[in-house]
Amino acid sequence: MIPEILALLIIWSPIIYVLGKALKHRAGYIASIPIWIALILLIFIHSEIINNGFTEIYKWVETDFISISFSFLIDGINYPIVLIILFVTALASIYSVTYLEHEEYQETYFAYYMLYVAGMVGAALSMNLIQFFFFWELMLVPSYLLIAGWGYGDRRRVAFKYFLYTQLGSILILLGILYIGTISGSFEIWELASIGAQLTPQIRTILAAIFIIGFGVKMAIVPLHGWLPEAHAEAPTPISVILSGVMIEIGLYALIRIVMPISMPTWNTPEATTYLMILGLISMIYGGIMAMVQDDVKRLLAYSSISQMGYMFFGVAAATSIGIEGSIFHVFNHGLLKGLLFMVAGVLIHQVGIRDMRKLGGLAYKMPITASLAVIGAMGIAGLPGISGFVSEYLIFLGGINSLSPYKYIIIMLAVLATVISAGYMTMFIRRVFFGPLSEEIKDARDPPPTMLIPMALLALTAIILGIYPSVILRYIIPGLSWLMR
Amino acid sequence: MVSIFSELIGLPSGLDPLVILIIFTMITPLLSILLRRVNAEKYLGLWATLGFLLALISTFANLPAVISSGEVMMSVAYPFLSSTIIIDLTGYFFTIIFLIISLASALHSVNYMERDANLGNYFLLLQLMTLGLVGLTFTYDLFTFFVVWELMAISSYVLVAFRYHLDEPVEAGVKYLLMSGLGSLIMLYGISYVYGFTGSLNGVAISQYLSTIPIIQLTFTLSLLLIGFGIKAAFFPFWTWLPDAHPAAPSPISAMLSGIVIKAGILGIIRFILPSAGMISNSLGITLAIISALTMTTANLLALLQDDIKRLLAYSSITNIGFILIGLSSAIYGERVIGTAAAMLHVFTHALGKGLAFLATGSMIYVLETRSIREVEGLGRKMPLTTATLILSLLSLAGMPPLPGFWSKWFLIYSAIKANLWFLAILGVLNSVLAVIFYLWLLQRLFFGEPTHKVLEEGKESPVLIRIALIILSAIIIIIGFYPTPIYDLAVKASELFTSLI
Numbered sequence: 001m002i003p004e005i006l007a008l009l010i011i012w013s014p015i016i017y018v019l020g021k022a023l024k025h026r027a028g029y030i031a032s033i034p035i036w037i038a039l040i041l042l043i044f045i046h047s048e049i050i051n052n053g054f055t056e057i058y059k060w061v062e063t064d065f066i067s068i069s070f071s072f073l074i075d076g077i078n079y080p081i082v083l084i085i086l087f088v089t090a091l092a093s094i095y096s097v098t099y100l101e102h103e104e105y106q107e108t109y110f111a112y113y114m115l116y117v118a119g120m121v122g123a124a125l126s127m128n129l130i131q132f133f134f135f136w137e138l139m140l141v142p143s144y145l146l147i148a149g150w151g152y153g154d155r156r157r158v159a160f161k162y163f164l165y166t167q168l169g170s171i172l173i174l175l176g177i178l179y180i181g182t183i184s185g186s187f188e189i190w191e192l193a194s195i196g197a198q199l200t201p202q203i204r205t206i207l208a209a210i211f212i213i214g215f216g217v218k219m220a221i222v223p224l225h226g227w228l229p230e231a232h233a234e235a236p237t238p239i240s241v242i243l244s245g246v247m248i249e250i251g252l253y254a255l256i257r258i259v260m261p262i263s264m265p266t267w268n269t270p271e272a273t274t275y276l277m278i279l280g281l282i283s284m285i286y287g288g289i290m291a292m293v294q295d296d297v298k299r300l301l302a303y304s305s306i307s308q309m310g311y312m313f314f315g316v317a318a319a320t321s322i323g324i325e326g327s328i329f330h331v332f333n334h335g336l337l338k339g340l341l342f343m344v345a346g347v348l349i350h351q352v353g354i355r356d357m358r359k360l361g362g363l364a365y366k367m368p369i370t371a372s373l374a375v376i377g378a379m380g381i382a383g384l385p386g387i388s389g390f391v392s393e394y395l396i397f398l399g400g401i402n403s404l405s406p407y408k409y410i411i412i413m414l415a416v417l418a419t420v421i422s423a424g425y426m427t428m429f430i431r432r433v434f435f436g437p438l439s440e441e442i443k444d445a446r447d448p449p450p451t452m453l454i455p456m457a458l459l460a461l462t463a464i465i466l467g468i469y470p471s472v473i474l475r476y477i478i479p480g481l482s483w484l485m486r
Numbered sequence: 487m488v489s490i491f492s493e494l495i496g497l498p499s500g501l502d503p504l505v506i507l508i509i510f511t512m513i514t515p516l517l518s519i520l521l522r523r524v525n526a527e528k529y530l531g532l533w534a535t536l537g538f539l540l541a542l543i544s545t546f547a548n549l550p551a552v553i554s555s556g557e558v559m560m561s562v563a564y565p566f567l568s569s570t571i572i573i574d575l576t577g578y579f580f581t582i583i584f585l586i587i588s589l590a591s592a593l594h595s596v597n598y599m600e601r602d603a604n605l606g607n608y609f610l611l612l613q614l615m616t617l618g619l620v621g622l623t624f625t626y627d628l629f630t631f632f633v634v635w636e637l638m639a640i641s642s643y644v645l646v647a648f649r650y651h652l653d654e655p656v657e658a659g660v661k662y663l664l665m666s667g668l669g670s671l672i673m674l675y676g677i678s679y680v681y682g683f684t685g686s687l688n689g690v691a692i693s694q695y696l697s698t699i700p701i702i703q704l705t706f707t708l709s710l711l712l713i714g715f716g717i718k719a720a721f722f723p724f725w726t727w728l729p730d731a732h733p734a735a736p737s738p739i740s741a742m743l744s745g746i747v748i749k750a751g752i753l754g755i756i757r758f759i760l761p762s763a764g765m766i767s768n769s770l771g772i773t774l775a776i777i778s779a780l781t782m783t784t785a786n787l788l789a790l791l792q793d794d795i796k797r798l799l800a801y802s803s804i805t806n807i808g809f810i811l812i813g814l815s816s817a818i819y820g821e822r823v824i825g826t827a828a829a830m831l832h833v834f835t836h837a838l839g840k841g842l843a844f845l846a847t848g849s850m851i852y853v854l855e856t857r858s859i860r861e862v863e864g865l866g867r868k869m870p871l872t873t874a875t876l877i878l879s880l881l882s883l884a885g886m887p888p889l890p891g892f893w894s895k896w897f898l899i900y901s902a903i904k905a906n907l908w909f910l911a912i913l914g915v916l917n918s919v920l921a922v923i924f925y926l927w928l929l930q931r932l933f934f935g936e937p938t939h940k941v942l943e944e945g946k947e948s949p950v951l952i953r954i955a956l957i958i959l960s961a962i963i964i965i966i967g968f969y970p971t972p973i974y975d976l977a978v979k980a981s982e983l984f985t986s987l988i
Contacts, residue, residue, distance in 0.1 A: 059971075060970075060971060061893075061970060061971050061974045062971065062975070063974050063975050063978035063979070064978060064979075064982060065823055065824055065827070065978055065982075066824070066897070066900075066974065066978065130896065133887075133896070134887040134888065134892065135887075137886055137887045137892065138887050138888055140886075141881060141886050144926075145933075148930060148933075148934050149933070149934060156930050156934055159930075160926060160927075160930065163922070163926060164919075164922075164923070167919050167922055168919060171915040171916070171918075171919060174896060174899065174915060175899070175903075175911065175912070175915060178896065178899055178900045178903050178911075179903060181900060182900065182903045182904045
């Protein structure tokens, strides 16, 4: 079933290119069709995932000396992640319809868009390291082209920087993957735990460090975050939604799926958890403080993404099942909430034409629906109970308390402090954009058409439902973790 | 149908591709006399394409038999020399890629060369060059190898200087002739040493005898052969002719030169040097690794400075020869099968990528008559197919999935790690990032740059045959990108069979 889904997404790319010439921006509706189909198909198999996970194995490259399978597994770890990828990309493509109406070459945009989605879905489901890397790189090229072609500001330089950072990270990942392949002769992710058990502690540490740096570039862990603020701020907004909402989280998923099994005996020690949790903490606080001093709406959200990635990394770094559970759930919630907030920023760009918060203000009276949705998103990121972000942040901190680190109480105290910073920059964002005096030049602003409002409303609704019933998602994650923690 | 020819003259059907090429090439001069009367010489390109297509079909038709029977060797004996013909999977692997690129180039030439005179000679030379290349894949003794090698080399000198009324091609052609001729001489010198030491030129025999002779003699002999092959393949520091010759040639010929002619040197190394290294394997492996590192790094850095798009692609060819050498040095350093397979795979994917890149560039030059990147910015607006195929080929060369370059590049790095050549693996990935930089830089200017006046005024899609050639290669690239299994299978099997032969 999964290869068919991927094939559908990839074949849809030339189809949308041909259709898009006539349909122009309305091609976005057509582009979302296979994504909805994939989402529905995946929801149908939800009962299998709780039990054993859904597995498909095919042959891809099969010779005497090298074999690469084309295999997929959906279990509790990646089920929420693939659901959020599909949900956010489907909504973002509908959102693109209005957003792109004045742009050129919409058919090319949607053709790249489909490849981008296929790359992300493939990377999140692959169970072979080479196959994973194949999809991991597949998502890079279209996203680069999307930023360079339809972005803002100095978009070509920004896209170039994004590509180079990511590519340098990919080198380390590739070297790590190939090293695993040479020592074990196998690229299967299923066997990573047993391969890891045979390594000496030094090699395991080096391998883990290489992978954490490699994936850390995509996750934008400070100090590897240099590309993110610019790329996420200058990308076309529907792409910012995807970049911040779901793409960088795939790096985190890879950390859980690939790096943890192979380095668990080294990772789950007092020293390693302390260092890694501090790394997560630095990202949280740095991203939060930087977000506070931004004037540009999208740059604020981009720095907020760095901070939120810090939370997710923190949960994984603690190496406890409850922390990882929280991180995976936070991936889902961050996709919803940050996606929502970037869409709000897109509404500002599309309806008002201004992204500088110094010139904005008082918009709550002019665009009430957008304002209320923005408040939901901002409060979710700030960790207000009742919205799903609260549950996952709570689980992450609980994971930190359960960790082996001797300094965990100090670290957790500082992490809670970082939550205060999140609340700070989010309330500032709301106040500066939606309240205060309304300036002359924006007094004609009003709510966007339903094609933009409905995707935002759906994201906000899901976030609220999950805030009240988090077990809708959590019940899948827990059985999946037994695979990792055994 | 086609095997009838071979059987009539008593040859095994495995030789069909060669026989078909010989027949088609022999008829070309006669046809050209006829076609010159009606002023339609350019359609000789279709005749050449047909020949390549039939040869390709017969190659695929014979492939199962060749896989199952391993290798067939035949000797044609004279009193002092014997000519050995080999039909094996390694040769077939190279034949397939040689024919694919020749086919696309011949088709492309029909439109691309229509403004030139003497097309009868052009297509005859093109066919002779392919005949030489395909001939190389079937020979397994140094004497025949040298003769066929010269057939290919001499045709290529003339083709580089085909537009002899212009300065640049003649200058580049002469430089190419001098360097490559020197290479051939050194190779001949090496061959004479081989004969002196072993008393035979047959590949199997020399690989057995050579490994028993003293190290000094062995080193000297193999070095001569390596330099001979290396000048053709453009290793560091012998590559100086390539950035002049490849851009100066007509674009379809550049595609063949960069795509497949330089690979003849790689074939020579696989056939004659790898099996004979014996006791000096380790030192030769390190030497090749160092050459590989220097080749890719210097060429990559120089490529960053180019404005001439064909020169940039020519430097990128040198870089990729460096990549192929990663595989060969790991092969000689211990991982014989995987290293050779990786090198062969990269020969295949690079030929596809570079062939397409030069043909797409040719399509651009045909319309705009310029090679300066500065003058063709924003080309994507006016020539979408040309630009898209160029980008596709560049991304494949950069090793981006889902394109073939990805499949060969990781395999090369894998072979280097497996052979414990860590510095080469790390340099390889760093260089591939450096390569990505200049491909990306080119891509940005072509796709996202503001169109220049020249592009806006003169830009339009090129004629149909050029477009067909581009589409054929792009389709092959995309198919192999998603489903690389057959190519992997062939490369690994070929290198396994050839290794077990020795």
